[in-house]
Amino acid sequence: MEFGSMRQSQQRKVIHFSSGETLEEDDGEEETAEQPHRDPLNKAGMDNLSWRRYAWFWGTQVMIKSLQTCDFVGGKLAGLLGLTRAKYQYAIDEYQRVQKEREETLLSHTGTSAYGTTLKTTSEE
DSSP: OOTTOOOGGGOEEEEEOTTSOEEEEETTHHHHHOOOOOOTTOHHHHTTSOHHHHHHHHHHHHHHHHHHHHHHHHHHHHHHHTTTSOTTHHHHHHHHHHHHHHHHHHHHHHSBOTTSOBOOOOOOO
């Protein structure tokens, strides 16, 4: 057998997992497992439907698209109005500002941080 003369069906793929396990499989296994994609708007299938099923199908399609559109517009509107931020973000920001002020006042009075480490101050020019 020459190099490169292996047939497609004889090639094997080895997958190495992070846990140390390995899995060997044929390259063709994935292709046989795939199902053909069925188009919901297949015109050949639509001709066989009764008018009630046809109306039901298109009604559900319109409702699905309407809900998706409302969801998209609502998300954009909420972002525009600032409704996606944390409910108490103002309190968190105020707490962090107060902690920073306390750290600065403690540093200016004692020369050490709140954690007991000596901080070097740079001279301002």
